[in-house]
Amino acid sequence: MNLGPVLAGRRVVVVCGAGGVGKTTVSAALALGLAAEGRRVAVVTIDPARRLATALGMAGLSDEPRRVDPAAARDAGLDMRGELWALQLDPKATFDRLVTRYAPSPEARDRILANRIYRHFSGTVAGAQEYMAVERLHELVDEERFECVVLDTPPAQNALDFLDAPERMGRFIEGKGLRLLLAPQTKAGRLGWKALHAGSSMVLSLLERLTGGQLLRDVSEFLQSFDGMYAGFRDRAAAVRTLLLSEEARFLVVTGPEPEPVAEAVMLWDHLAHDRYPVAAVVVNRVHPLPPEGDPDPAALAAALTAAGAGDGAHLAGAALESLQDARTVGRRDHDDVAEIRRTLDDPPLATVPALPDDPVELAGLARVTRELVTA
């Protein structure tokens, strides 16, 4: 199936799915295809293979877009009529930028950036990576430098984490209950907390007993330093959500032909559809093609191989027949799995990418995937 028409004119393409199914490859290949068709495209990826990063011109870690050499794309057999830009998500850098933008004062900014908790965990905290992907997406769309942004979602424990990230992040930054609790020295804090919960000092002393005072103080300082930033975060989260729910966006669900990723893809599809995200198509990656029907006569095959110079034609024929048998088993399994997705999701728009002999980690390999996705 050609995904080109499905994605035509969209400003955002979100590529999601279980870990290890090839989201990064599919994202990069799609972006390459959209750019070849004449659009100015940015692909935001996470952790590309090194050679893929090199092929995309991102050899040095950077979360600033870099242009993929059009000559290289041409060498890979693609008529590049637009522009392809690529960048690698750096959650820490994005978080720092956000803090810099929304901190109410330079002092507040420095305090956050220097906080021990922030420094230790800003790359990993409560879905920060997922959130930062959303955040970077928003920045890029806002800049209006690109006609289309393709987002490769981070490997999450649960593919749905990505959608909840802005909300979780908002809750985290807000941390209202805790801040009131931890700021008993201020009058507002004391009163506010008293009104909220009678057992407050008890909760505080319990937490203190468990964590030691200093850790609690660090966490509290960390949260307090976000004071005044919450509104900014909340507005951004809302804006991103609006964008992702709009006609300008399209979601693709990537899966491999295997029970777990398929189950996750089905769940993800249903969830996206239920929440009215514009989910457009399923991509089944790495499907082993089914060899044509009909097994050769072993004796004839052995004779042919002997004629071609085999020392032991019968042995080689046996090995060849085993390989054919394997290819059939695997091909049939994948075929059944694809049929299962079609049935479960009631025949959705679906594209398959064959299992290529080599990992598509160079532009030429990527271009093969591109052809399966946007020109097939």
Added chain:
Amino acid sequence: MTGPPLLDRRLCFVLGKGGVGKSTVAAALGLLGARAGRRTLLVEVAARRRLSRLFAGAAIGADRPTELAPGLFGLSIEAERAMEEYLDMQLKVRPLVDLLVKSRAFHSFAAAAPGLPELVTLGKIWELATHVEDGRPVWDVLVVDLPATGHGIALLEVAGRVHELAASGPIREQSAKIAEVVGHPAATGIAVVARPEELAVTEATEAVAALREKGLPAAVAVMNGVCARRFTPEDVPVLEAALAATPDGAAATAVRAALAHAHRERREQGQSAQLAEGVDLPVVELPELITARMDLDGVGILAGALGASPAVAPAGTRVAG
């Protein structure tokens, strides 16, 4: 090699890129431990149901270990539940626990205190590993199926990080104890799983480097899903000549399948060499099983292959593979 065979360590973690076969390898390790007569607990941390599926749908319990096979038990750990258990243990007074768990402040603390879910999860694993009843440890071996690389490493290193951050209090002492066990090659071993594909090999190599840097004991690398060795390099020109002579029909289909397999073998050898060089650890190869579905028989075969490795099999139990 530093440290005893993997299954002679009480805590075995299975780490690797998404989809490389961590759960399958964890199940096979668990089965191998049980076969060697060790009381073995297979632990899954991010409830993915994969382990249940492998063991014929035996629902892996979250409150008590489920027997999956003779001598092999399974347990699923969820952070929220582990947190309540932890509080129970610390505070010992149920109403206090309820007070905490119900308070909004506690939930924002839990959300804000970075690494807390990981810490209570790892703490629970540690508690299971060190649990003693009637004077002897309840479990001889725990095999933990970790989430994919980044999240997996975050879990493994959380105790060390929290220990650095907390200046005092029980959390500091507890995280120190946990970090000591998790960092000690006599007690803990990490199996890093890859597949013969560039991305998986690179990720495994980087994971091992990261583990070393953090002082976490990588014990063995597993190259999973290796195809059968069938062809020699000399077979390739013969097959090509046969294809050129008869490019159509059933014979050509078989020869094409053979060539594809032969090329894959060659590529995989390159990946194996790269893994061995990159990780500088004993590497165990596991065959790709060609079946419609992985099942308990398949896991048994992989357990056998793991059991042939002196880096994995408990001392004195190794069977010639």
